[in-house]
Amino acid sequence: MDDAFCDLSVLLSCCNQGEAPAFLVDDLQKDLTNGFHLKLKGHETAINTGDNKTYVIAGTEYESTPTIEVRIYDKNTDEWVIPIVLGIKPKSSKGHTSVLLDEGRILVIKGNSTSDDCFWFLEVNTAFVREQKKRFETDVVAWSRGVIGEAEIPIVISGPSGVGKGTLISKLMEEFPSMFGFSVSHTTRAPRSKEQNGVHYHFTERSAMEKDIKDGKFLEFASVHGNLYGTSIEAVEAVTDKGKRCILDIDVQGARSVRGSSLEAIFIFISPPSFEDLEKRLRARRTETEEQIQKRLKNARTEIEQGNSPGHFDCILVNDDLETCYKNLKKLLGLNEGADTTQKLLPELVEMHLEHRVSKIDQKILINCGNAEENSYRNMFLLDFSSIKGGAPGRTRGLNLLTVEPSINGYKMLS
Numbered sequence: 001m002d003d004a005f006c007d008l009s010v011l012l013s014c015c016n017q018g019e020a021p022a023f024l025v026d027d028l029q030k031d032l033t034n035g036f037h038l039k040l041k042g043h044e045t046a047i048n049t050g051d052n053k054t055y056v057i058a059g060t061e062y063e064s065t066p067t068i069e070v071r072i073y074d075k076n077t078d079e080w081v082i083p084i085v086l087g088i089k090p091k092s093s094k095g096h097t098s099v100l101l102d103e104g105r106i107l108v109i110k111g112n113s114t115s116d117d118c119f120w121f122l123e124v125n126t127a128f129v130r131e132q133k134k135r136f137e138t139d140v141v142a143w144s145r146g147v148i149g150e151a152e153i154p155i156v157i158s159g160p161s162g163v164g165k166g167t168l169i170s171k172l173m174e175e176f177p178s179m180f181g182f183s184v185s186h187t188t189r190a191p192r193s194k195e196q197n198g199v200h201y202h203f204t205e206r207s208a209m210e211k212d213i214k215d216g217k218f219l220e221f222a223s224v225h226g227n228l229y230g231t232s233i234e235a236v237e238a239v240t241d242k243g244k245r246c247i248l249d250i251d252v253q254g255a256r257s258v259r260g261s262s263l264e265a266i267f268i269f270i271s272p273p274s275f276e277d278l279e280k281r282l283r284a285r286r287t288e289t290e291e292q293i294q295k296r297l298k299n300a301r302t303e304i305e306q307g308n309s310p311g312h313f314d315c316i317l318v319n320d321d322l323e324t325c326y327k328n329l330k331k332l333l334g335l336n337e338g339a340d341t342t343q344k345l346l347p348e349l350v351e352m353h354l355e356h357r358v359s360k361i362d363q364k365i366l367i368n369c370g371n372a373e374e375n376s377y378r379n380m381f382l383l384d385f386s387s388i389k390g391g392a393p394g395r396t397r398g399l400n401l402l403t404v405e406p407s408i409n410g411y412k413m414l415s
């Protein structure tokens with residue numbers, strides 16, 4: 001990015017006045033009236049929210065405690081609560097800072113880590129967390145890892161069994177290997193002879209999958225042709241983390257669930273030219289027993305009806321001639337001749353020092369890791385969270401991290 005000037009004097013004066021959004025638990029203890037004394041282990045920060053609660057966020061220097069933990073002091077009841085913690089927890093750190101971004105989320109910045117793992121959002125009162133609090137009837141918090149940069153909108157492809165979804169997706173991935181990534185679903189059905197675990201599906205036991213669904217690890221799931229199928233949140237996020245556009249091959253029920261979820265996506269329905277053609281293709285594939293074929297054909301009627309009814313899909317493509325359908329799919333995705341097929345560059349990693357100070361103004365956080373050494377301005381960053389998207393149970397994307405340097409006019413963006 002070109003050098004851009006920005007007057008951050010306001011921001012810095014705020015910092016100089018010593019605005020400290022996070023404070024140590026030692027300070028908190030002085031407030032406690034119930035004689036409760038915290039035994040401090042490692043580094044802890046505490047954040048007060050408007051609802052008379054204090055969230056204590058505890059990192060540690062001990063390997064035996066591998067993740068950052070959370071407990072809540074409720075001033076209304078004078079009690080400590082250990083909440084249900086959802087999402088993947090950040091690995092522990094010897095030092096972190098915490099900032100209350102709004103009434104819904106706390107930003108935790110881990111020291112001694114790189115920018116792909118140092119920004120974490122602890123959601124304490126977002127729509128997702130409120131829903132989970134109702135479900136569990138107790139206090140719930142949810143972690144979401146912060147990611148720099150925007151994500152490409154995923155593509156959901158649905159259609160009856162045997163219509164050619166897999167064939168079209170394979171063609172797309174072969175022609176544009178660096179652009180697209182496949183969301184590997186979980187299923188309880190048995191693998192076909194050429195299918196590999198972890199590549200085509202995560203083949204799994206029903207009980208294990210049901211537990212993961214209960215634990216909130218799935219974006220959507222459905223019972224299809226007598227088996228359980230589901231897209232884990234991690235399956236979609238792992239593709240997006242690589243800078244690729246995620247493709248989901250899921251049934252109509254799954255597509256409807258995704259439409260109702262927080263995941264923004266493009267929904268494409270692949271329709272057969274006729275029911276007879278569909279039957280021919282399904283039989284020619286020779287992957288199912290007669291009984292399974294009958295089940296799939298029966299379900300196909302309902303799926304085609306739902307797929308063609310308005311409101312469910314953004315676009316319907318008829319897969320008559322394969323090459324024509326593939327061409328139309330590419331056109332729909334803006335992959336015409338000369339389309340940019342290069343993979344999106346992942347942002348350069350930045351080191352976050354163990355010792356750092358943070359200050360918040362509007363939708364930005366100034367992070368100062370600087371010291372008196374030469375080039376210390378290189379250690380000053382501005383984290384812009386004004387365009388964040390997503391959040392628990394997935395990643396929080398859309399962060400923008402800029403390096404800032406003092407200048408005559410105030411402060412100067414370096415990157």
Ligand SMILES: Nc1nc2c(ncn2[C@@H]2O[C@H](COP(=O)(O)OP(=O)(O)O)[C@@H](O)[C@H]2O)c(=O)[nH]1
Pocket residue numbers: 158159160161162166185186189220221222224225229230231249250251252253254255
């Ligand atoms: N809801 C949902 N459906 C899925 C998922 N993965 C695959 N499916 C759908 O399950 C159906 C059966 O898939 P599969 O057993 O691979 O058979 P095929 O579609 O005939 O190749 C298809 O409609 C898939 O789109 C998933 O994660 N969620």
Ligand SMILES: Nc1ncnc2c1ncn2[C@@H]1O[C@H](COP(=O)(O)OP(=O)(O)O)[C@@H](O)[C@H]1O
Pocket residue numbers: 159160161162163164165166167168281282284285319320321322323325
């Ligand atoms: N347009 C088409 N014309 C004829 N056969 C096709 C066409 N598209 C796909 N097929 C074939 O139909 C069968 C089913 O396709 P597949 O991609 O496995 O469907 P799905 O993933 O939707 O179940 C495969 O043998 C495939 O080669």
